[in-house]
Amino acid sequence: MKKIEAIIKPFKLDQVKDALNEIGIQGMTVTEVKGYGRQKGHVELYRGAEYDIAFIPKVKIEVVTSDAMASRAASTIEGSAKTGTIGDGKIFIFPLEEIVRIRTGERGESAI
Numbered sequence: 757m758k759k760i761e762a763i764i765k766p767f768k769l770d771q772v773k774d775a776l777n778e779i780g781i782q783g784m785t786v787t788e789v790k791g792y793g794r795q796k797g798h799v800e801l802y803r804g805a806e807y808d809i810a811f812i813p814k815v816k817i818e819v820v821t822s823d824a825m826a827s828r829a830a831s832t833i834e835g836s837a838k839t840g841t842i843g844d845g846k847i848f849i850f851p852l853e854e855i856v857r858i859r860t861g862e863r864g865e866s867a868i
């Protein structure tokens with residue numbers, strides 16, 4: 757089993773969600789986050805004054821899949837979140853040791 761975390765631009769969330777649903781990924785966790793990468797933030801002008809925006813608003817998606825679906829899910833996220841501009845985000849894939857469904861006590865892939 758794998759856990760996939762993706763940091764993407766907020767306006768791409770619906771596209772990514774729909775694309776993952778199409779390949780059979782049924783659940784995800786979404787968190788609004790802030791951060792920066794190589795772009796190191798940016799400067800905005802508001803009422804004539806410049807403001808340094810160090811942390812850019814992003815969305816973090818967390819998805820759990822079987823080992824067999826992990827590569828396809830990551831490719832789907834990449835394809836649907838990509839704009840081709842700086843700040844598109846990152847995808848992280850982690851091995852997952854165990855999953856437990858609280859309601860039923862199921863463990864492993866059956867708990868996904």
